[in-house]
Amino acid sequence: MKLIRLTCTALFLLFSRFVFAQNATISGKVEDTSNHSALSYVSIGLYKSADSSLVTGTLSKDDGSFSIAKQLPGTYYLKIQFMGYNTSITPQFSINKNENKQMGLIGVKPTSTFLKEIAVTGKRAGNLNKIDKQTYRADQFEAAKGGSAVDVLKNLPSVAVSGQGEISVRGATGFQVMINGKPVLSDAQTILSQLPANSLENVELITAPSAKYDADGKAGIINIITKKGANDGITFTANAQGGLPSTTDYNNLKQPQRFGGDATLNFRKNKWDISVGGNYTRNDTEGFREGDVFVKNRTENTITRLPSEGERSFNRYNYAGRANIGYNIDGNNTLSLGFFAGKKFQDRLAALDYHNTTSDLTTNALLKSNPYYNNNLETKEGNFTLGNLDYSHSFKDKSTLSTSFLYEKDNLYGNDRNLNLKSDAPNAALIQLVYNPYTKPLEGYRFKIDHAIALGKGKLESGYQFRYDTQEGNYGYEIDPVPATPDYDRFIGSAKSKNIINAFYSQYSGKASKLEYVGGLRYEYSKRTVDLVKNTSVQPSHQLNLSNLFPSANILYSFSDFWKLKAGYSKRIQRTSNNELNPIAEREHSESLEQGDPDVLPEFVNLTELGLIKNFNKGSVFATAYYQQVKNPIQRVNSIYADSILNRLFTNAGKARSLGLEIGTNYQVNKWWNFYVGGNVYNYRIKGDLTILGTTTPIYNQTWVYSVNANTNFQLAKAWSLQANVNYLSNRPTAQGEDSRFLSPNMSLKKSFLDGRFAATFQWQNIDLGMKESNRQRITTSGADFYTTTNYIYEPDVLIINLSFNLDKLKTKDKLPKTEFGDKEF
Incomplete structure (x- = not known):
């Protein structure tokens, strides 16, 4: 515990000069106007009102929230963009020194084409590629229903399961398993065979993990996201x-x-x-x-x-x-x-x-x-x-x-x-x-x-x-x-x-x-x-x-x-x-x-x-x-x-x-x-x-x-x-x-x-x-x-x-x- 306390102290000392920085912060939350559900991974751009130049940008989190920190006082507007939705631009607003500007809920409206596709097919995108991972929706694989997480994994492009039940990612059998972002100490095959496929929401393949992840796993990381309640x-x-x-x-x-x-x-x-x-x-x-x-x-x-x-x-x-x-x-x-x-x-x-x-x-x-x-x-x-x-x-x-x-x-x-x-x-x-x-x-x-x-x-x-x-x-x-x-x-x-x-x-x-x-x-x-x-x-x-x-x-x-x-x-x-x-x-x-x-x-x-x-x-x-x-x-x-x-x-x-x-x-x-x-x-x-x-x-x-x-x-x-x-x-x-x-x-x-x-x-x-x-x-x-x-x-x-x-x-x-x-x- 002494080592942990020393580490915490060192971290705070290292970052103390940033804690007291004199900059403003802009926060808010993005939602779908058709059903009032939060939207994650939405692109939010911050623009100067004077010349419409882009200052910076970010992506909304899982709950739709976003925060843009370290901004100078001035007048700005936000542009919100997401595939399948109309672009939304907020009214101009001003921020002062050290102000925490709350934008509240920002609604974006689905395009008419997108609404028609949802009404006809009821389907969501099956996979998503991001900077450090590929994400796959688990319920798109009907053959896995009633089975285990292994039955979901074997359908992903880089995953293969042999006759002995051995799981490999890009040909390598060693990988780190995480459940909702938490590493699991047990063998991958055993823990995955105990998770019912019906409890999975998404599977994330992290093939070139960044430094914040454990270095374990020569083939990278498989992160299992289990189902949770979407709203109240x-x-x-x-x-x-x-x-x-x-x-x-x-x-x-x-x-x-x-x-x-x-x-x-x-x-x-x-x-x-x-x-x-x-x-x-x-x-x-x-x-x-x-x-x-x-x-x-x-x-x-x-x-x-x-x-x-x-x-x-x-x-x-x-x-x-x-x-x-x-x-x-x-x-x-x-x-x-x-x-x-x-x-x-x-x-x-x-x-x-x-x-x-x-x-x-x-x-x-x-x-x-x-x-x-x-x-x-x-x-x-x-x-x-x-x-x-x-x-x-x-x-x-x-x-x-x-x-x-x-x-x-x-x-x-x-x-x-x-x-x-x-x-x-x-x-x-x-x-x-x-x-x-x-x-x-x-x-x-x-x-x-x-x-x-x-x-x-x-x-x-x-x-x-x-x-x-x-x-x-x-x-x-x-x-x-x-x-x-x-x-x-x-x-x-x-x-x-x-x-x-x-x-x-x-x-x-x-x-x-x-x-x-x-x-x-x-x-x-x-x-x-x-x-x-x-x-x-x-x-x-x-x-x-x-x-x-x-x-x-x-x-x-x-x-x-x-x-x-x-x-x-x-x-x-x-x-x-x-x-x-x-x-x-x-x-x-x-x-x-x-x-x-x-x-x-x-x-x-x-x-x-x-x-x-x-x-x-x-x-x-x-x-x-x-x-x-x-x-x-x-x-x-x-x-x-x-x-x-x-x-x-x-x-x-x-x-x-x-x-x-x-x-x-x-x-x-x-x-x-x-x-x-x-x-x-x-x-x-x-x-x-x-x-x-x-x-x-x-x-x-x-x-x-x-x-x-x-x-x-x-x-x-x-x-x-x-x-x-x-x-x-x-x-x-x-x-x-x-x-x-x-x-x-x-x-x-x-x-x-x-x-x-x-x-x-x-x-x-x-x-x-x-x-x-x-x-x-x-x-x-x-x-x-x-x-x-x-x-x-x-x-x-x-x-x-x-x-x-x-x-x-x-x-x-x-x-x-x-x-x-x-x-x-x-």
């Missing part, structure tokens, strides 16, 4: 979902269950803004796995082959409750309290028939054959709890000071049971049973303080952040029958990891005529410690201290209202997860172990992008070229543990880079048909040396990768709509092999009732029709003396029905925008 009153939404098993039967032991629901209640009145919600989702998956492995033993001159096939299915559910309370103490002070608690459960069953053979490496003569049945059950559970407390104060000169405290505590536990039998018959003879239970509770918190003040024609922001997180994993190992020389030191023990990060930043943003800009610098000092106990032997501590600067810069130049150019640069870091650091081995499958490396280094990334945006009457199109340079890319690689077992571990792999192009367009063809298409294509190259258990091997892999996400909507009648979408991800390289392409087509039919307050949506997911192309993925790796390929086949042609109810007392705004630790380890 009550808003209530509820959804229920149920589904049938796939039309394709994989003879799994259990039929999958699919059902769930979620509800959100928003209350906004006077100084209070309260939102509460909850959800439960059961979403099992049938599946099948085909695998083939061979391992060469040159010492014995043999080759062992391990072909396998059988069930690979998932039982999973999650439930959560969430609440946020906002209180506007007065015009200068606001307080916000947030809370989230949830549970996630998953078990994955791999029931496989193996036919192992060992042959002479030279003659290929069969030496022995060993068929057996492997029942591998992996169970993971997690209880997640997090809360945040935020406070913001505005000073008389319109500078602001805000503080935020976030706390997260997650209880993570599970086990692996690997059972080998002579066959799958009842009472079959036991070959080997391996059981790996674990617990790895996690706790973390962060505190930050930010100060912002008008300086010149822009804004100066500075702040400090402290972060602390720790996880203590305890790992067990039981084996039956016990081997003559059991390797308990390799499988039993504990791994405690701790991260401490101190960060300072400062950045300046502003607008000069047609140019918007922001530039800043962030400094971080971090300390990572990993303490290990193998069996009962205490190991030397592994420590890593880092001191780094993270510069950033973004510009947006408007040639006109329709053409814009943007550019950005950001240096990022992808910190190691505790799973990547844990060297205690886990028997993940019959033919594989998995372990981490306590000395693996974090990845450092330089992100650069250059984009062009074109807006037109019926839509928009954008194209962004980008370059990502990665130092110390972390890879999961294979080595030989035994003739029939591979060892998978995490290690750094030299350097990597991606050079790509991201494009996206949305177009309203006519009043009943619109479409949205996004794509990403990049060239990925990785080269350097892989050091695996003391052995160094040079690697070089390069290829082109692309993904396409397309979505089209047909308004069949006033209350009927049909939507189709497809997600496609091409083959892509890894350090030792390749992951195959992944295809997922979907279709949705929606019927609205009671003026849109009730809706029924019929979904057809992973359309395949017997072609054996959808919802399947092959993963292949190889080395000098091993080869492994596995084809994961998930159920296609799944039918889902989603029912939703929406009670909104007042109209919502016709506008767009408005846990960091545990999931990473789940």
Whole structure:
């Protein structure tokens, strides 16, 4: 706390000369005259009355408010401009020295064309490009209804989701997740799968984050904006979902269950803004796995082959409750309290028939054959709890000071049971049973303080952040029958990891005529410690201290209202997860172990992008070229543990880079048909040396990768709509092999009732029709003396029905925008 007090004092001293500046301020609020709703991101220009020259400008905030500070006494007028609205010019007004000029409500009137489009289609723009981010409206993707935030994300142009559920942005799997601007400490995939799609308002992609954001996330930041009440009153939404098993039967032991629901209640009145919600989702998956492995033993001159096939299915559910309370103490002070608690459960069953053979490496003569049945059950559970407390104060000169405290505590536990039998018959003879239970509770918190003040024609922001997180994993190992020389030191023990990060930043943003800009610098000092106990032997501590600067810069130049150019640069870091650091081995499958490396280094990334945006009457199109340079890319690689077992571990792999192009367009063809298409294509190259258990091997892999996400909507009648979408991800390289392409087509039919307050949506997911192309993925790796390929086949042609109810007392705004630790380890 002493450090925080010193930091606050330094910030105030730094900015004190600005607090007492002798300048006037102009404030007001912009609203839509047709429904009296606030309008955000409206352009407000300040002009001199004498010669109509532009002095400065700004954009309205989420609530429509704006403030223009540091102006000299004189006579001025305001010009308010926004796409789809008539330009509004205020009467002339005079301001005096140190005056706080209140303009009150300024109304802007929608154009007649805009009003007609709203009356006919009832649609809002699906995406918006700004200087530092792209914003997408979540409810435009009907196929995601009843699903999770992942189902929304996979439709965005730069996002791809693989068959394993791995999320990537511009080809990179590491990114920071924020919910309503608050970082989440947990793993991205886990926390996003717990957020119901129906609770999302918008998704923001920040691909070149500025210095005020955490430096975490090599692919940038995904910020999830949840629904809130738009104006005074009550808003209530509820959804229920149920589904049938796939039309394709994989003879799994259990039929999958699919059902769930979620509800959100928003209350906004006077100084209070309260939102509460909850959800439960059961979403099992049938599946099948085909695998083939061979391992060469040159010492014995043999080759062992391990072909396998059988069930690979998932039982999973999650439930959560969430609440946020906002209180506007007065015009200068606001307080916000947030809370989230949830549970996630998953078990994955791999029931496989193996036919192992060992042959002479030279003659290929069969030496022995060993068929057996492997029942591998992996169970993971997690209880997640997090809360945040935020406070913001505005000073008389319109500078602001805000503080935020976030706390997260997650209880993570599970086990692996690997059972080998002579066959799958009842009472079959036991070959080997391996059981790996674990617990790895996690706790973390962060505190930050930010100060912002008008300086010149822009804004100066500075702040400090402290972060602390720790996880203590305890790992067990039981084996039956016990081997003559059991390797308990390799499988039993504990791994405690701790991260401490101190960060300072400062950045300046502003607008000069047609140019918007922001530039800043962030400094971080971090300390990572990993303490290990193998069996009962205490190991030397592994420590890593880092001191780094993270510069950033973004510009947006408007040639006109329709053409814009943007550019950005950001240096990022992808910190190691505790799973990547844990060297205690886990028997993940019959033919594989998995372990981490306590000395693996974090990845450092330089992100650069250059984009062009074109807006037109019926839509928009954008194209962004980008370059990502990665130092110390972390890879999961294979080595030989035994003739029939591979060892998978995490290690750094030299350097990597991606050079790509991201494009996206949305177009309203006519009043009943619109479409949205996004794509990403990049060239990925990785080269350097892989050091695996003391052995160094040079690697070089390069290829082109692309993904396409397309979505089209047909308004069949006033209350009927049909939507189709497809997600496609091409083959892509890894350090030792390749992951195959992944295809997922979907279709949705929606019927609205009671003026849109009730809706029924019929979904057809992973359309395949017997072609054996959808919802399947092959993963292949190889080395000098091993080869492994596995084809994961998930159920296609799944039918889902989603029912939703929406009670909104007042109209919502016709506008767009408005846990960091545990999931990473789940």
